[in-house]
Amino acid sequence: MVEHWDAVVVGSGPNGLAAAIELARNDCRVLLLEARDAIGGGMRTRELTLPGFLHDECSAIHPMGVLSPYLRQLPLRDHGLDWVPFSASVAHPLDDGPAPLLVRSLDATAERLGSDGPRWRRLMEPFLRYPHDLLEDLLGPLRPLPKRPIQMARFGWHAWQPATRFARRNFETREARALFAGCAGHSVLPLETWLTSALGLIFSITAHVADWPCARGGSESIARAMGAYFESLGGRIEVGRPVHSMDDLPEARAVLFDLAPRPFVEIVGAAIPPRYRARLLRYRYGPGTFKVDWALSGPIPWKDPAVGQASTVHVGGTLEEIAASERDAWNGRHHPNPYLILCQQSHADSTRAPSGQHTGYAYCHVPSGSTEDRTAAIEAQIERFAPGFRDCVLARHVTTPGDFEALNPNYVGGAVTGGAADLSQLFTRPVARLNPYTTPNPKLFLCSASTPPGGGVHGMCGYYAARAALRRLR
Numbered sequence: 526m527v528e529h530w531d532a533v534v535v536g537s538g539p540n541g542l543a544a545a546i547e548l549a550r551n552d553c554r555v556l557l558l559e560a561r562d563a564i565g566g567g568m569r570t571r572e573l574t575l576p577g578f579l580h581d582e583c584s585a586i587h588p589m590g591v592l593s594p595y596l597r598q599l600p601l602r603d604h605g606l607d608w609v610p611f612s613a614s615v616a617h618p619l620d621d622g623p624a625p626l627l628v629r630s631l632d633a634t635a636e637r638l639g640s641d642g643p644r645w646r647r648l649m650e651p652f653l654r655y656p657h658d659l660l661e662d663l664l665g666p667l668r669p670l671p672k673r674p675i676q677m678a679r680f681g682w683h684a685w686q687p688a689t690r691f692a693r694r695n696f697e698t699r700e701a702r703a704l705f706a707g708c709a710g711h712s713v714l715p716l717e718t719w720l721t722s723a724l725g726l727i728f729s730i731t732a733h734v735a736d737w738p739c740a741r742g743g744s745e746s747i748a749r750a751m752g753a754y755f756e757s758l759g760g761r762i763e764v765g766r767p768v769h770s771m772d773d774l775p776e777a778r779a780v781l782f783d784l785a786p787r788p789f790v791e792i793v794g795a796a797i798p799p800r801y802r803a804r805l806l807r808y809r810y811g812p813g814t815f816k817v818d819w820a821l822s823g824p825i826p827w828k829d830p831a832v833g834q835a836s837t838v839h840v841g842g843t844l845e846e847i848a849a850s851e852r853d854a855w856n857g858r859h860h861p862n863p864y865l866i867l868c869q870q871s872h873a874d875s876t877r878a879p880s881g882q883h884t885g886y887a888y889c890h891v892p893s894g895s896t897e898d899r900t901a902a903i904e905a906q907i908e909r910f911a912p913g914f915r916d917c918v919l920a921r922h923v924t925t926p927g928d929f930e931a932l933n934p935n936y937v938g939g940a941v942t943g944g945a946a947d948l949s950q951l952f953t954r955p956v957a958r959l960n961p962y963t964t965p966n967p968k969l970f971l972c973s974a975s976t977p978p979g980g981g982v983h984g985m986c987g988y989y990a991a992r993a994a995l996r997r998l999r
């Protein structure tokens with residue numbers, strides 16, 4: 526018997542799952558197809574090093590997940606999701622002196638920023654009046670009328686600036702400049718680029734609204750909870766079902782692809798017009814990622830023990846050093862002292878490692894498709910701020926840009942955020958179009974991180990794509 530679906534979703538990352546859920550919540554018959562043997566996309570957890578050590582393959586820490594305007598309203602707790610908070614969201618070790626810490630309390634954050642404390646407070650305070658409205662305005666397609674126009678105008682006034690310029694103009698201490706640069710580094714762009722302050726601000730603001738948590742048991746528990754909720758709404762999931770061409774798809778009124786433009790084009794081929802196809806193929810992905818996971822005999826021995834409180838540690842030193850590292854990755858070079866995003870899930874989630882032992886997770890940005898082994902450079906950077914780190918290593922596992930792309934074709938060249946989010950691609954992802962989730966083929970939609978608002982586990986791309994599909998289905 527041929528089955529007919531209202532919608533088929535290809536790919537079960539956070540956006541594919543969010544799209545499937547939103548469609549099912551609106552009484553659609555939805556089939557979710559996933560190539561790998563389990564759902565999750567960027568939310569996967571495995572014993573990569575030794576038995577008993579659970580490592581997040583990709584996403585690790587979830588400020589966007591816990592604050593997502595869409596995920597927040599889903600009953601994911603009822604389906605097993607448990608966010609684990611930390612007492613600090615970010616720590617930023619420097620060669621000497623106490624590390625700045627980004628914590629929920631403005632006072633406590635300001636306290637460690639010396640003369641920049643009051644400036645940090647003045648900058649953040651206006652955004653903390655209606656932070657959820659701000660996130661709703663930011664985490665979606667560009668809207669003519671935001672929910673809080675004045676707040677958005679204030680945000681925009683700061684956000685358009687390059688992070689380097691913003692940090693130098695607003696702060697005078699090495700600590701505050703570095704703290705801001707570490708947050709802006711999540712943009713995967715040179716920090717001299719317009720708009721990189723936006724990411725610095727968003728990440729800083731979120732840390733004053735919620736502690737950046739991890740998911741108990743690993744990021745895959747977010748996927749499991751979303752999958753279970755989707756099935757409770759009557760949706761069907763089929764894993765081990767790679768879609769190679771349109772012939773692999775069952776009958777459906779709409780198909781939503783949780784895919785980057787390149788794999789999308791490979792599948793749909795002539796189902797989209799050549800001009801649109803050519804525009805998709807011009808989409809730019811940005812630098813790749815080189816990641817190391819460790820099984821550790823104990824916590825990382827940071828020079829400043831306060832760093833151990835944070836879920837995320839930005840390892841890279843000063844604003845200038847971080848800017849140089851990110852500039853190099855963008856321009857096809859390997860910086861000798863790379864800027865690292867390091868996560869310490871096991872410090873708050875005891876399920877991640879045997880008692881008394883810990884997991885370590887860190888990655889740096891590298892030129893797209895790089896094959897250079899960055900393990901020694903990454904470990905040297907950690908050792909710089911945590912002497913004795915190497916002695917704690919029981920085992921390590923390396924993921925290169927090529928490995929990332931093999932795990933998931935969305936990670937083109939090892940780029941893991943759905944494509945470069947610079948001025949020309951931030952709002953017009955993957956191409957400039959009134960509704961970026963639609964395609965010229967009225968049945969086909971894009972719902973991945975290559976659509977607005979871009980990378981991260983928040984499900985907002987999926988939510989907006991589902992809304993676009995629902996309008997067509999009705």
Ligand SMILES: Cc1cc2nc3c(=O)[nH]c(=O)nc-3n(C[C@H](O)[C@H](O)[C@H](O)COP(=O)(O)OP(=O)(O)OC[C@H]3O[C@@H](n4cnc5c(N)ncnc54)[C@H](O)[C@@H]3O)c2cc1C
Binds near residue numbers: 560564587784943975
């Ligand atoms: C190393 C790393 C660290 C990260 N850290 C964080 C973090 O700490 N916090 C955070 O919020 N975000 C983080 N991210 C980013 C986040 O994981 C991604 O932005 C997010 O997963 C994108 O979601 P998506 O739904 O668009 O696509 P994906 O998560 O890429 O999911 C796409 C799914 O589609 C499947 N698929 C692909 N092709 C096919 C096909 N032909 N047929 C069927 N299925 C297919 C894939 O197997 C995959 O399951 C990180 C990513 C990486 C790689």
